[in-house]
Amino acid sequence: MASLSKADVDEQVASLLREKGHRYSNTRRMLVRVLLTAEKPLTNNQIVESHDSLAQSSVYRNLNVLEEVGAVTRIVTNNEFSRYELADGLTEHHHHIICTSCGDITDFSLPLTLEKSLNQSLRTAASKVRFTIDQHRFDGLGTCVACQ
Amino acid sequence: MASLSKADVDEQVASLLREKGHRYSNTRRMLVRVLLTAEKPLTNNQIVESHDSLAQSSVYRNLNVLEEVGAVTRIVTNNEFSRYELADGLTEHHHHIICTSCGDITDFSLPLTLEKSLNQSLRTAASKVRFTIDQHRFDGLGTCVACQ
DNA sequence: CGCAATAATGATAATCATTCTCATTTTTGA
DNA sequence: TCAAAAATGAGAATGATTATCATTATTGCG
CATH class of the missing domain: 3.30.1490.190 (Ferric-uptake regulator, C-terminal dimerisarion domain)
Known part of the structure; x- marks a missing residue:
């Protein structure tokens, strides 16, 4: 579902974060990369398990930050896990x-x-x-x- | 959002429940009445508070039963409360x-x-x-x- | 009618995804 | 180079929802 290059997405996300006083940390870069590569929305656990240097609490925290700045969208369906994907504007x-x-x-x-x-x-x-x-x-x- | 009369809805819900071996108990009738009267989807707590003879656990359990048989739809938005409304077919x-x-x-x-x-x-x-x-x-x- | 068998109730305990806490580490900009 | 600000991660806490279970209501059958 990518419509921009990794570099373009990075630049956009970095700017979205900076506008609100956040940093584009390594963890956040990793999350963006995972979501950009994924062909469908992922749960927190799927993301955590995709890399073994990702702490669950950090992933939750950072997905929330990325959602706040408009880089990520959270999808809630039933009352199991939320799923996350890159927001409109970063994907088609x-x-x-x-x-x-x-x-x-x-x-x-x-x-x-x-x-x-x-x-x-x-x-x-x-x-x-x-x-x-x-x-x-x-x-x-x-x-x-x-x-x- | 009602398109059927209370009597029609009751009949439909009763039949949906019976098909799956459930009874149309007083609590369930009450839930259907509340949802039919409401002009928007309600949270469990809003329903519980609308009548003081409704136990929270029963409301949760019965909304689930009503959802299973297709009489009620659950709407999940963020990760706060779910909201419930009568299902398509019972409303427009x-x-x-x-x-x-x-x-x-x-x-x-x-x-x-x-x-x-x-x-x-x-x-x-x-x-x-x-x-x-x-x-x-x-x-x-x-x-x-x-x-x- | 009685009278099992089955389902529903409601108070409370348990679950579990998510959020919060806080001590430590990293990054930033002066 | 050095504080100040932000991010990290492990674990504790939260809270909506679900499960438990003893009690009560309802059904259908002889």
């Missing part, structure tokens, strides 16, 4: 098909015209109830091959 | 605008044509990765008036 805008049984997630995209209509409808509805919209999500919920 | 299909700050949720609907296009795109994508789709969700994420 996309949507998810989620297995409600095992939590596995696959990415997909909508035609641009559909995406635009959706945005328009959403913004109209939001203004009526005086919400400010930051992002949207469109998820298909179902069962993956392994679980059915 | 709709979507949510969610405040990422306080968790408050407002309902809205999409034009039918858009809804159909969405479904079609989703199903096409799902079949490629061999997922079976049960439902979809389209949520706007942002900030409500109170929180901005």
Whole structure:
């Protein structure tokens, strides 16, 4: 789901962090690399296990920091584990098909015209109830091959 | 968000429960009544506090049962509280605008044509990765008036 | 009717993903 | 080179949700 090079992503993330007084530490670089390489959103544990120099508490803490500055998006489905992916702007805008049984997630995209209509409808509805919209999500919920 | 009468909903829920060997107990009737009356998805605590004869553990347990039989949908946003609403089929299909700050949720609907296009795109994508789709969700994420 | 058998209840204990704490280490900028 | 500020990591704490289990309600059958 990468649309920018590793270098571009690094630069963007570094700038997002610096704007809020954070540093782009080695741990954070590692998280970004893992998420950039992954072809689907990962749980904290999946990330921790991908490198043996990552402490669980640091991964949680840093994913939160990265989420705060807008570099990472957290996906919550059921009440098991959260999953994390690089935020819109660092990857191509996309949507998810989620297995409600095992939590596995696959990415997909909508035609641009559909995406635009959706945005328009959403913004109209939001203004009526005086919400400010930051992002949207469109998820298909179902069962993956392994679980059915 | 009601599209059926209380009596119709009761009948549907009773049948959904019976199909799986569950009873439509007083507690469950009460939950359905509260959700049917509510104009937005409610947290467990909001439901518990709405009647003083509802035990917290029973509400959690029964919302799970109602979710299993397809009468109630659980909405998870951040990692605070889950919220619950009557499932599609018992209410009109709709979507949510969610405040990422306080968790408050407002309902809205999409034009039918858009809804159909969405479904079609989703199903096409799902079949490629061999997922079976049960439902979809389209949520706007942002900030409500109170929180901005 | 009684009367098992099965399900539901509710108070409380247990679970477990996530967050917090804090002493130590690293980085920054003057 | 040196404080000040930030990050780290191991372990403790938190808190929404789930599990336990003795008690109570409901069902269906003879």
